[in-house]
Amino acid sequence: MLKDFDIDDDDLLRRWISISQKVKSFHIRGLSADQNPSRDPDDYKGYKWTGPRINAKGIVNGLYSRAKKGDLVLVTSPGVAWGRTSVGELLDPPDEYIYERIGRYPRENIPARRVRWLGTVDNTVLEKGFVSQLVSQSGFSQVRRSDFDVFFRAAYPNFIRTDLANSLFNIQAEEFSTVADMYLKLIANFAAEIARADERGTLKDLPKLKFDDWMFSLSDDEFVANQKIKIESPGKNLLQSIKMTPILAAVIFAVCQYPAADIKASEIEFKNSANGGPLDECDIPIKDASGAAFNKMSLDLLEKMCKAAQTSEKLGRITTPIRTVTK
Template sequence: MSQQVVVDIRTRFLRDDQRCYILFPGNGYRYYSYMRDNEVVFLDLPGFPWEKGEDLRTIPDLVERIVVSERIQDWHRKDRPSNDLPIRDPSKLTDFRRTAARQQFAGLVRGFFTTISAGDIIIVPAPGYEDDMLFGEIVGDGDPVWSKLPGYPDEKVPGRQVKWIARVPRGQVPPWLERKIPSPNPLRQVEQSYFSDIFDIMYERYYFDGNFACKFNVKSADFSSLDNFLFQQIVLYAAALHENRQEDNIKDIAKRAISVVVSELDFSQDIPDQRISINSPGHIVVYSKNIIPIIAGVFMALAVLTSTTSKISADDVVIENSVDRSQISQECISDVKQEVVDDLKAMGYQRWQELCTIEAQARKRTQISSGMDARSTGVAPKQDRVH
């Protein structure tokens, strides 16, 4: 009985209404280290009155609660004088002004806890250009998580749990992001036109707004036209298999060399495009409105495994996705598995060996990798990635 071959496509599926935010980590970056180390983000609201189960969308005294927190902050800054304790019950406030700034901040607080959803992206700026900018996803909805900060002894600060996905030195982030960091607002939303830059930083593979993007990492400092040609043969062969299947010509694919099949490709809008950034190490991002970039990545991962495994049976290939358990992910897994199995059967042993040879040449020259894991059951994963 043959062993199953498992390929982990490690692909993030992002919502159509995905949102991204920049959250400033307090005055003078005072909370940067705490947010980084504790995977939590928050606004500066020590002692903010909030009972379990209360919905900030409906409470009528949000501005008053913000005033309570402001006065608790001032009290701590004055070294907590015992003869001037701050009011902690918002209903007992009498001498305050409902200013435009406070009402604006109240809207920001409400949005931070009720509009930002699990899976939305938070970017936390770093204090120095050699320090890491933090890119993460909000984890969970509902009640806040509470933090106790060194500057506010015995106070609790409400916040949101976050999982840091990527860390990039501030000096290496895109210029548009650096320009957005100096801001009077502690929280600001990022326009969708910048999403691809953010997603490229955070994810090796992702799906958003009808498009798949797959990052292929390159470790070599030199990436020539020949190197790109070898890599493109793999991607375009996956595209040609996809196109031939749509036209019901897949049965004859095994009779033709890969270069011939690729040369006959009809370059329609479904053919993947690419962005190249070779900075030792660098990467190529292949993107398309169909699953071709993912299929090409699976081929490369299987080819790496083939170098240490004598035979791979198409029927024994299993696709999984360890980074996303959503319904759309499960549907994609099914589509990817079907296409990979059909492609392997259609190309046959000779063409598969030809494809493995091309992949081995590309990997030897540039150490290019798909970032996916492939393994035979009972064997440790063979990681197709740059270390």
């Protein structure tokens, strides 16, 4: 059992892996009770490292040492090429685990990490080489950075990391008109304006912004989000940028479902919706930029943003994963 030894003790780890191989064989072959293998590591001193044991060592070290709390894990289905891969988030540090019992190994306590399953990915959209990696005998390997995005999107509709921000708008209307689309794009372009002003230190000038002039002088630069998924109805609209624009757009859309006067008169607080606790480090720029923008917007400008958000929500029945509550 993991609790009985330090997995960094290479000699003892080899013996426990040897025990697990014997126990697995005992159950799979349906041997009689008198053939139940010893669970005493001292009885396995002469066992050497073999290929399967080295693979098992990699899995144990990966799952109970390398993989940290909050890391994503991928588990593919038996169908492999035509199946789906589940994406989950590890809930606890590697030294905190539970023991489970599964039907294949009755009366055995199997160490396990707790996972919150978040979504799935269709294996047909993955590279063949990557699918082969998912079912390789090594069992535990790190995903290449170039493959991050597809799994991040499956796990988190809204996310921001070093070089990418991503937000998702769910469109539930049976018909999605150009009017609803226009108002949603207005929110996204205004979010780009805020992100640009925040980075350049010009948010203080936001009260001077003339809406009509701004509408016909939009800049197409790195702050403007790209749409990465074709809009369908019903379907999804994905915004993506190297700046924080997509997340700001989702925040503005969610907050502006309330009357503008109520927003101006209230204190806006941000919490991590996953646990109700402190924000992640990457969330702080979003909080600061959007909070400053709402404080500095004129009531007239905020009313226009609220009209855009509420009209697009009504016509497109649009939702985001961001949750808002009032006190």
